[in-house]
Every structure is written in C-alpha cells, then in structure tokens.
Amino acid sequence: MDADANPDAAKAQSRKACLAARDGVGRLARAAAATRLFARLMHLRDRTIAGYLPIGSEADPRGAMRALFGANRICVPVVTAKGAPLRFREWWPGCALEEGAFGVPVPTEGGWRVPDLLIVPLVGFDADCARLGYGGGFYDRTLAGMGDAQTIGFGFEAQRLDRVPRGPHDVALDAVITEAGVYHPPASD
Ligand SMILES: Nc1nc2c(c(=O)[nH]1)N(C=O)[C@@H](CNc1ccc(C(=O)N[C@@H](CCC(=O)O)C(=O)O)cc1)CN2
Numbered sequence: 001m002d003a004d005a006n007p008d009a010a011k012a013q014s015r016k017a018c019l020a021a022r023d024g025v026g027r028l029a030r031a032a033a034a035t036r037l038f039a040r041l042m043h044l045r046d047r048t049i050a051g052y053l054p055i056g057s058e059a060d061p062r063g064a065m066r067a068l069f070g071a072n073r074i075c076v077p078v079v080t081a082k083g084a085p086l087r088f089r090e091w092w093p094g095c096a097l098e099e100g101a102f103g104v105p106v107p108t109e110g111g112w113r114v115p116d117l118l119i120v121p122l123v124g125f126d127a128d129c130a131r132l133g134y135g136g137g138f139y140d141r142t143l144a145g146m147g148d149a150q151t152i153g154f155g156f157e158a159q160r161l162d163r164v165p166r167g168p169h170d171v172a173l174d175a176v177i178t179e180a181g182v183y184h185p186p187a188s189d
C-alpha cells in the first residue's frame with residue numbers, strides 16, 4: 001500500500017503500534033525525557049507556553065510546566081467542539097481541574113490564551129518531525145491557524161516510526177524531544 005495515498009488507513013495501523021510501544025516505556029526513560037524537555041526550555045521568559053495534561057501513557061510535561069510557570073504564562077488545550085481548533089486555557093500549579101472531552105483534564109477557570117510555543121503530545125513521530133496524534137485532527141487544525149508559533153513534540157524513542165504517513169493537512173513540528181535527544185526537520189532549501 002502507498003501510505004501517503006491512503007494516509008488515514010496507514011495512520012490507524014501505526015497508531016496501534018505506537019500506543020502499545022508507549023505503554024511499555026519505563027520510569028527511567030520517562031524521567032530522562034522530562035529532564036530533557038526542562039533543559040531545553042528552562043531559559044524561556046515572558047512566553048505564553050501551551051503544555052498539556054497527560055492522559056494514558058503520554059510523556060508527562062508537567063515538571064517543565066511547573067518550572068516555567070512564574071517567568072512565563074502556561075496554558076493547556078481544551079476541545080470546544082469536534083472539527084474545531086483547540087483553544088488554550090490558563091493553567092497554574094494546583095489549579096482546579098475537571099474532566100473534559102476524551103477524558104482529558106481541563107482547568108475549571110482561567111482566561112483563554114494564544115500560545116507562542118506549544119509542547120505537543122504525540123502518539124508517534126518520525127525523525128523529520130512529522131507527527132501522529134490520536135486521529136481527531138485537533139492539533140493539525142490548531143497549528144494550521146497559528147502562524148509562527150513554535151511547536152515542540154514531546155515523547156519517547158519507542159514512539160518513533162521510520163516514516164509517519166503524510167496527509168494533506170499534516171503540519172510538521174519544529175522539533176521533537178525524547179529521552180534520547182532532539183530531532184529537527186530537514187532544511188527546506
Ligand atoms: N494530554 C492530551 N491532551 C489533549 C490531546 C492529547 O492528545 N493529549 N489532544 C489532542 O488532540 C486534544 C484532545 N483530543 C483527543 C482526541 C482523541 C483522544 C483519544 O482517542 N483517546 C483514546 C485513549 C486515550 C488514552 O491513551 O487513555 C481513546 O479515547 O480511545 C484523546 C484526546 C486536546 N488535549
């Protein structure tokens with residue numbers, strides 16, 4: 001099968017494999033990934049940074065979110081409607097949360113923010129920084145409308161595919177951080 005000709009079917013297959021691999025990631029790799037994310041972002045000041053509140057076996061960015069809070073504004077994604085871009089609500093350490101769409105925790109109060117940097121959860125990725133998500137298209141729709149915001153995928157080596165099947169809407173990330181290092185997309189020129 002030509003994966004790019006039928007990306008939705010190819011993605012569904014890859015998604016299962018990536019989620020199973022992610023479920024198997026151990027504590028050491030999880031701690032190492034979190035440390036790398038923090039090391040990469042700790043210099044930031046006066047930014048509006050979208051983190052996320054992890055579900056299932058996702059890499060946990062909350063340590064970096066807590067550390068970045070204070071010198072930066074932190075927000076997290078909220079699904080407001082199917083087929084709509086995500087919106088981002090202010091988050092702070094210990095803020096009250098409730099269960100939102102798809103079982104994702106969301107803050108109960110706080111203003112809406114427009115992030116200039118997004119830490120993006122991954123189901124899978126490849127070395128060119130193509131991303132595979134849960135399949136709702138939420139991040140693709142969101143990033144399509146965000147202009148020059150910086151995007152950093154966060155996950156584990158176990159989630160790396162040889163090549164993520166490309167769909168017409170897919171937006172490549174500016175970097176992917178895992179426990180092993182940082183990936184950047186190939187230069188476009
Ligand atoms: N932590 C986190 N927050 C996020 C996302 C995400 O991927 N991760 N999203 C990214 O778009 C949006 C929520 N969209 C989602 C769309 C589908 C599923 C989903 O299919 N979940 C699986 C099982 C989840 C698990 O691992 O426990 C399911 O419902 O079967 C999850 C989130 C916004 N917030």
Ligand SMILES: Nc1ncnc2c1ncn2[C@@H]1O[C@H](COP(=O)(O)OP(=O)(O)OP(=O)(O)O)[C@@H](O)[C@H]1O
Nearest residue numbers: 011132133134135136137138139140141144167169
């Ligand atoms: N910008 C967009 N406009 C319209 N449809 C889109 C857009 N982005 C994605 N879609 C559609 O949404 C569906 C899911 O897309 P895709 O499989 O790429 O999601 P994903 O990136 O894995 O998931 P997510 O972004 O929610 O984590 C596809 O059918 C795709 O065509």
